[in-house]
Structure formats: C-alpha cells, structure tokens
Amino acid sequence: MNLEHLLSDEDKAIRNTVREFVNKEIMPVRTLIEEDLTLVRAIHQKLVDLGIQEGGYPKEYGGTGPYSYLTLCVITEELARGDAGISQSVGINAGLILGPAMVVGNTDVLDRWASNFTGDDASFACLSMTDATGGADTENPLLHGRGITTTAYLDGDEYVINGTKSWPTHAGIANVYLTVCNTDPNLGDEGIALIYTPRKSEGLRFGNPEPKMGFKTAINASIFYDNVRVPAKYRLAGPGIDAQVYHGAMTGTQWHSAALSLGVAQAALDIALEYTGTRKSGGKPVREWSMAAGILADMAIRIEMTRAAVYNLSIMMDNPEAYGPPFTPKMVSRASSTKIFAADTAAWVTNKAVELMGANGISPEYHIEKYLRDAKIMQIWLGGQQISRYRVARGYYKYEINGDADGQE
Known part of the structure; x- marks a missing residue:
C-alpha cells in the first residue's frame, strides 16, 4: 500500500x-x-x-x-x-x-x-435515516431535506416524532437511534432535525429483521414512530447545524462504505489467488495461464487504486483545515466519488473471482459467493450509485432542481 x-x-x-x-x-x-x-x-x-x-x-x-x-x-x-x-x-x-x-x-x-x-459489554447504535415512503428521497441532496417524511414538532420541552424508517442497521437491538426528521418541509435544509431517541421510548416499535442476500450478520428492520416524545435536549444542535451535520454524515457514510468495499475486494482477491494457485488446468495451476493471470492482475490493480483512494479520503477527512469540513459539497463529492469507485471495484472483483473459480465460486464451501452478495449491497445503499452521482456533480457546479440552490457553497 x-x-x-x-x-x-x-x-x-x-x-x-x-x-x-x-x-x-x-x-x-x-x-x-x-x-x-x-x-x-x-x-x-x-x-x-x-x-x-x-x-x-x-x-x-x-x-x-x-x-x-x-x-x-x-x-x-x-x-x-x-x-x-x-x-x-x-x-x-x-x-x-x-x-x-x-x-x-x-x-x-x-x-x-x-x-x-x-464499558465492558457490546453495545449497539443506529442511524435511523431512510424513510419508508420515497426511499432514496431521504438521501437525495437535490431535495434539501424535503424528501424526509419522518416529522418532528416541538411540544414544550419535548419533540414529538412520527414516521416510519426502512432498513436501519441495528433496529431493535440498538440503545440509541439518531433519527433523521423534518420539522417543516417548506424550510428546506433548515427543517432538518437530528434527534437522538432512546430505545425504550413510548410509541417506538420495531419490525422483524429483514431477510437479505448479504450483510446477514448486521440486523436491519423497520422502525415505527407513533407520537414518540423525546426530550428537546437530545436534538443534536438545532436548525442549520443539524443540516450541516446531516450533509457531513453523507461524507461519513460514503467513506465507511468505501472502506468496507475495500476489505471485501481484498478478501475476494485473496481467495482467488489461493484457489488458482492450487487448482490445476491443463497440467498447471490455473493462475499460470495468461488469461487468468491477466484477470488477477486487473483485480489487483483496481484494489490498489481503491486503497489509495480510500486512504487518501481518510487523510482528507482528518485534516478539515486543509480540505474543508465534511458537510461542504466538495468533501461530500470526494467521498461519493470514492464510494462509487470502491463499491464498483468490490462488485467487479468478486464477480471476476467467481468466474475464475467456475462452479466452485458459487459454493459456500469456497466462501467467495458470500463476498459477492455483500459487494452488491454496497452498490445499492445510501441512495445507490445514481444518487451518489448527484453528490459528485454538486462538488463541481451548482447542480440543482427547480432552480433551488439552497445549501450550495
């Protein structure tokens, strides 16, 4: 590296x-x-x-x-x-x-x-973000918070939250839920509210864990908010700052996804190298054939470029004085570029590993099919590769809809 x-x-x-x-x-x-x-x-x-x-x-x-x-x-x-x-x-x-x-x-x-x-015990947290209605609208930067359909209004010293979230990780097992809400869709970014919600809140319910083809070791389930009352002091900060942090969270989640993709891709290459080194075809190891060697080389090239990109992004995020805070369109764009490239790398590398291994590539015994399933999921979450491209574009010019330039810097 x-x-x-x-x-x-x-x-x-x-x-x-x-x-x-x-x-x-x-x-x-x-x-x-x-x-x-x-x-x-x-x-x-x-x-x-x-x-x-x-x-x-x-x-x-x-x-x-x-x-x-x-x-x-x-x-x-x-x-x-x-x-x-x-x-x-x-x-x-x-x-x-x-x-x-x-x-x-x-x-x-x-x-x-x-x-x-x-403390001494494993504990879980949850980002309760994607709304059941609209799906990726929650994460769409062009909507400036208007796609967030979970609502929150202030009643005395408490916020009252209503809505349904789909697919949050750790739903039902987490102790704390960072809930993405909207206080007024007409306010755009100013209406975004981030509220930490205790698990044992009246009116907070959870669906059954979702069956999935991948990421089976991480629990996802729906969350239902029915007049859930949360102390106002558990709102992150307030209008404006909450929106900045939410946009910054897009940088953080994209960065996290890229790092996950890198690990999955590396695992796939490791399996393919070992398999093609011991499996023989035509009297010699598979990887000694030029076609297989070329595929393995391309896998390694993409992983090395991904690692450079992910580590470079990490260093930029550790140095906001040089590259800007995470909520700026430029940093969100950089993180999204890295996530798109890394997720595509993981999907491409795992797919090529399966091709090199033939029928054994889809057998659980050889493990590669597990990484193939996980890689695909990283291409479709956080709004998918398509919504992520909106974020990329907004780092280079004021790409908006209906002339709305809210939040651009």
Whole structure:
C-alpha cells in the first residue's frame, strides 16, 4: 500500500491486532455466522474485550480515543476482509453515531449514552435515516431535506416524532437511534432535525429483521414512530447545524462504505489467488495461464487504486483545515466519488473471482459467493450509485432542481 508511511506505529499495531483477530475468530466461522447470530454477538464481545469499541470515544467518557478516520479505516478494512456486516456494525458502534454529538459538544447526549459504549459489554447504535415512503428521497441532496417524511414538532420541552424508517442497521437491538426528521418541509435544509431517541421510548416499535442476500450478520428492520416524545435536549444542535451535520454524515457514510468495499475486494482477491494457485488446468495451476493471470492482475490493480483512494479520503477527512469540513459539497463529492469507485471495484472483483473459480465460486464451501452478495449491497445503499452521482456533480457546479440552490457553497 503506497500510503504505508502515513500510518503511525499505533495504526500498524492496531491493524496487526485486528488482522490476527479476523484470521483466528472470523475466518474459520465466516459461513456459520450468517446463520447463527449468537456467534456474531460473541465476536462483537471479543472485539469489545480487545478495546475496539471504546477506541471511538474520548477519555473523559471512559474511552481511549476517539479514532482518526485513517485508524478507523484500517480497522474497517481488516474486519470487512472477514465479514462486512460485522465490520459495518463495529464502525457504527465505535463512534460514527455519537460522533456528531462529540463534534457539536452535546453533553446531554454524551452523558446519557457514551458510557454504554465504553464499558465492558457490546453495545449497539443506529442511524435511523431512510424513510419508508420515497426511499432514496431521504438521501437525495437535490431535495434539501424535503424528501424526509419522518416529522418532528416541538411540544414544550419535548419533540414529538412520527414516521416510519426502512432498513436501519441495528433496529431493535440498538440503545440509541439518531433519527433523521423534518420539522417543516417548506424550510428546506433548515427543517432538518437530528434527534437522538432512546430505545425504550413510548410509541417506538420495531419490525422483524429483514431477510437479505448479504450483510446477514448486521440486523436491519423497520422502525415505527407513533407520537414518540423525546426530550428537546437530545436534538443534536438545532436548525442549520443539524443540516450541516446531516450533509457531513453523507461524507461519513460514503467513506465507511468505501472502506468496507475495500476489505471485501481484498478478501475476494485473496481467495482467488489461493484457489488458482492450487487448482490445476491443463497440467498447471490455473493462475499460470495468461488469461487468468491477466484477470488477477486487473483485480489487483483496481484494489490498489481503491486503497489509495480510500486512504487518501481518510487523510482528507482528518485534516478539515486543509480540505474543508465534511458537510461542504466538495468533501461530500470526494467521498461519493470514492464510494462509487470502491463499491464498483468490490462488485467487479468478486464477480471476476467467481468466474475464475467456475462452479466452485458459487459454493459456500469456497466462501467467495458470500463476498459477492455483500459487494452488491454496497452498490445499492445510501441512495445507490445514481444518487451518489448527484453528490459528485454538486462538488463541481451548482447542480440543482427547480432552480433551488439552497445549501450550495
């Protein structure tokens, strides 16, 4: 990896620790964990025991961090090499959900929930974002919040939330839900509200876990808000700032998806290299044939370019004084470009690995079909590759609909 010199000694030590953990604790059971969530829970607890979860939180709340984006990228990539769903969960729990409260200094939120993630037990958080009606409208930057159909209105010192969310990760098992709401669709970005919602809130209900072809180790389910009352102090910050953080969250989620894609692609290449090195055709290993060697080379090229892009993005996000804060159209564009490229790389590489392995490529025994399923999901979430391209375009010019230039900088 050409950015190796930019990793600190601590980053390298963490990478080695996580890599060894994945090889020992995940690789031997990566097929079994898709059908047995008790094994998944056990793995999460072992990662907590390693200190991975508490590393996302500041020392004043019992943590040992927070992580830099580059450090969390290293962790995400290595864990996704074993299982993308587990890696996704770890990133969410290790600060990505409570991170906005750290940034704006909402001590009410941190005092309530941070200790859940710096203790001895595995704990879960949830970004409750995509609305059941409209789907990707929630994430569409051209709508400036008007596509968010979950509503919130202030009643005294409480917000009252109504709506339905689809597909949030950790729905039903999380202790805290960062709920994306709209206080007034006519206000555009000013109407966006981010409200941390306790799990045990009256009127908050959850659907059954969704059956999925991939990311089976991460639970997704619907969330129903029926006049859910939440203390106003659990709103992230207020009008304007909430919108900035929400747009910044698009940068963060796209970055996270890119890092996950990188780990999946690397796992696929590792499997293909091992298989084609031992499987023989025409009296010699498959990878000794020029056609196979060319495919493997193309797989490696795309992964190396993806790694450079993902690590470069991580460093930019760690240096906002040079590249701008995450909510700016330019940074959202950079993150979206990286996510699109990384997700396409993961899908292309896993597909080529299956082709190299023939019928064995679709057999669970050889594991590659698992990574193929996970890779496809990363192309379709967060609004998909199409909505992500809107974000890319807005980093270069004022691309809007109906002449609406709200939020452009």
